Amino acid sequence: MFGYVMINKPEIRFxxxxxxxxxxxxxxxxxKERGGIPGQLSLTYDMTFVILLLSGLYEPKTLKGTxxxxxxxxxxxxxxxxxxxxxxADMNLLLTYYKxxxxxxxERKLLQRSYARILRGKEKKLEKNYEKKVNYIVSCLxxxxxxEKDGENDLDKLAxxxxxxxxxxxxxxEDMWEESLRKMGFYxxxxxxxxxxxxxxxxxxxxxxxxxxxxxxxxEGFDDKVRELLLMMLSSACRYYERLPVIRYxxxxxxxxxxxxxxxxxxxxxxxxxxxxxxxxxxSI
Numbered sequence: 006m007f008g009y010v011m012i013n014k015p016e017i018r019f020x021x022x023x024x025x026x027x028x029x030x031x032x033x034x035x036x037k038e039r040g041g042i043p044g045q046l047s048l049t050y051d052m053t054f055v056i057l058l059l060s061g062l063y064e065p066k067t068l069k070g071t072x073x074x075x076x077x078x079x080x081x082x083x084x085x086x087x088x089x090x091x092x093x094a095d096m097n098l099l100l101t102y103y104k105x106x107x108x109x110x111x112e113r114k115l116l117q118r119s120y121a122r123i124l125r126g127k128e129k130k131l132e133k134n135y136e137k138k139v140n141y142i143v144s145c146l147x148x149x150x151x152x153e154k155d156g157e158n159d160l161d162k163l164a165x166x167x168x169x170x171x172x173x174x175x176x177x178x179e180d181m182w183e184e185s186l187r188k189m190g191f192y193x194x195x196x197x198x199x200x201x202x203x204x205x206x207x208x209x210x211x212x213x214x215x216x217x218x219x220x221x222x223x224x225e226g227f228d229d230k231v232r233e234l235l236l237m238m239l240s241s242a243c244r245y246y247e248r249l250p251v252i253r254y255x256x257x258x259x260x261x262x263x264x265x266x267x268x269x270x271x272x273x274x275x276x277x278x279x280x281x282x283x284x285x286x287x288x289s290i
Contacts, residue, residue, distance in 0.1 A: 029048075
């Protein structure tokens with residue numbers, strides 16, 4: 006996961022932010038329990054969203070408590086944990102492991118290889134617990150990796166592979182909500198892939214790494230094109246979200262879905278505009 010699915014903090018009520026943070030802290034503690042500090046380092050906003058979505062939909066029994074951590078050593082933090090916290094932690098560890106292995110295979114990153122080795126024991130155990138799901142996730146990643154190696158230029162196919170993966174992540178039960186969750190996850194996954202490619206394009210071009218936007222990122226209107234692509238993906242994801250009978254945490258989820266998901270894009274877009282303006286200014290001197 007990439008940390009793009011977050012809240013828009015200035016637009017959320019204090020009470021709702023406290024609930025959001027308690028689930029985030031709960032996931033952090035669960036990752037530490039399951040993977041130690043290396044597992045804790047894989048913490049992402051994206052999986053906090055997954056916990057809130059599934060908790061809001063299924064309303065499981067949730068345990069509340071307080072904890073201290075290295076980030077907040079002097080104050081106690083409220084923690085919420087339930088069965089979906091455990092599920093999200095497992096998925097987070099699996100995806101982190103496969104992401105590290107992918108980086109090692111593609112770019113020979115030693116740090117990522119070392120991190121993957123640390124997580125290897127946990128990943129083996131999770132493979133047994135989620136055999137069918139793991140096989141599907143691995144097939145999606147293999148398909149995506151092969152397309153990138155082949156230089157596939159069809160963005161819809163590339164993003165679709167990661168969309169299939171995210172759809173599988175959101176579906177934790179085979180029930181009447183499976184179709185809506187899978188389709189919501191599909192479009193959300195496409196949004197994540199597109200935004201990640203947009204975020205990394207300059208770095209990838211400089212390193213000679215694959216990026217679907219490599220040939221057009223300097224063209225006029227590129228930012229607007231990406232904005233439109235993201236809008237289409239998010240509109241579709243939200244359409245399926247609104248079909249779900251989510252009452253609990255609805256305001257938090259809507260903050261994320263209709264506002265928070267744009268925070269990272271706007272930050273990246275603004276920084277690039279500033280760089281372009283600086284370049285023009287230097288060139289005119």
